[in-house]
Amino acid sequence: MIQESEREALCVRVPLRETERVRRWLAERGLLLRGCSILREGRHALIPVSGEVEGYPLVIAKVRCRRNPGMLEVLEGVLDRQELELVRRSFDIVGDIAVVEVPEELEHRRREIAEALLRVNPHVRVVLRKLGAVEGELRLRRLEHLAGERRTWTVHREHGIRLWVDLAKVYFSPRLAYERRRVAEQVREGERVVDMFAGAGGFALLMARQADASVLAIDLNPHAVRCIRKSLSMNRLRGRVYPVLGDAATVTPERWASRVVMNLPMGSRAFLKTAFRAIRERGVVHYYTTAAEGEVTGRVDEALEAAQRAGVEAEPLLVRRVRSYAPGRAHYVIELLVRA
Numbered sequence: 001m002i003q004e005s006e007r008e009a010l011c012v013r014v015p016l017r018e019t020e021r022v023r024r025w026l027a028e029r030g031l032l033l034r035g036c037s038i039l040r041e042g043r044h045a046l047i048p049v050s051g052e053v054e055g056y057p058l059v060i061a062k063v064r065c066r067r068n069p070g071m072l073e074v075l076e077g078v079l080d081r082q083e084l085e086l087v088r089r090s091f092d093i094v095g096d097i098a099v100v101e102v103p104e105e106l107e108h109r110r111r112e113i114a115e116a117l118l119r120v121n122p123h124v125r126v127v128l129r130k131l132g133a134v135e136g137e138l139r140l141r142r143l144e145h146l147a148g149e150r151r152t153w154t155v156h157r158e159h160g161i162r163l164w165v166d167l168a169k170v171y172f173s174p175r176l177a178y179e180r181r182r183v184a185e186q187v188r189e190g191e192r193v194v195d196m197f198a199g200a201g202g203f204a205l206l207m208a209r210q211a212d213a214s215v216l217a218i219d220l221n222p223h224a225v226r227c228i229r230k231s232l233s234m235n236r237l238r239g240r241v242y243p244v245l246g247d248a249a250t251v252t253p254e255r256w257a258s259r260v261v262m263n264l265p266m267g268s269r270a271f272l273k274t275a276f277r278a279i280r281e282r283g284v285v286h287y288y289t290t291a292a293e294g295e296v297t298g299r300v301d302e303a304l305e306a307a308q309r310a311g312v313e314a315e316p317l318l319v320r321r322v323r324s325y326a327p328g329r330a331h332y333v334i335e336l337l338v339r340a
């Protein structure tokens with residue numbers, strides 16, 4: 001299935017006797033152009049690289065590279081032209097599970113599409129299909145098994161953290177990876193954090209890896225708490241994560257936290273007062289919400305009013321569009337600093 005093709009690539013030119021040492025050095029730094037063969041040129045070797053490397057002469061040379069055929073190439077001859085045009089090329093990868101969308105018109109082809117995806121992505125072991133939207137209090141969606149091993153759990157790696165995730169039982173989106181890192185990088189030594197809607201614990205574990213912090217990871221879903229416990233045993237963290245099963249409205253401690261994360265975009269508005277009651281002076285609330293562009297200022301005002309009702313004064317630090325959610329609507333994060 002794997003094919004070879006010739007292509008021009010940037011290469012470092014090294015004396016033959018140094019080939020193996022330099023190849024290893026490049027590989028350790030992620031600079032080796034994987035899947036491409038090293039070329040011999042007289043007493044020198046040309047090693048294909050993925051970017052500029054200081055300290056070695058660079059040349060451009062034609063090298064042979066392995067090429068995995070794409071999903072559409074595998075499906076040619078199985079699906080007709082019209083069907084091929086309808087195939088969605090993008091999909092989510094969680095651990096070794098691919099989560100795909102199959103349009104209704106391709107319903108009868110869904111298993112062939114999933115098998116093709118398995119063939120061209122050797123690291124994918126399971127293909128699941130989204131059946132509808134994320135819904136309900138626990139933010140779950142129905143999934144259909146299409147190909148590969150029959151399971152919905154996996155271990156997902158994100159920024160060096162291993163997360164145990166069961167996609168049928170707990171909400172998880174790999175698309176929030178950047179946002180989780182952005183927030184985690186703000187956490188400082190000794191902080192006390194409440195993650196009010198922790199899900200599989202993506203924010204919580206990353207924050208405890210970032211600094212020696214105490215993180216309360218609250219979720220209403222017992223499976224979420226189970227996932228977090230499993231992940232805790234798989235990671236070395238500098239801080240501590242305490243999984244808490246319960247309703248954030250009742251179990252969030254008062255005047256305890258230096259930071260509160262409220263990642264329940266569809267429903268977090270109702271918990272703003274709880275969040276501001278949880279926070280201490282100079283603490284930060286990361287408030288996630290859905291809004292149309294014209295509604296964002298109103299959301300900030302609502303949050304400031306909720307702070308007042310909780311008896312604290314707050315000021316907005318940042319408003320960021322996290323991702324689009326529906327036509328004309330998006331998920332936003334509003335970060336608020338509690339002054340006193």
Ligand SMILES: C[S@@+](CC[C@H](N)C(=O)[O-])C[C@H]1O[C@@H](n2cnc3c(N)ncnc32)[C@H](O)[C@@H]1O
Nearest residue numbers: 137138171197198199202219220221247248263
């Ligand atoms: C959008 S998901 C959280 C995702 C998670 N922060 C992440 O980064 O993967 C929202 C979570 O809030 C939980 N939830 C909903 N209502 C809740 C409540 N009242 N108290 C605590 N957790 C709640 C759901 O079970 C779900 O796991």
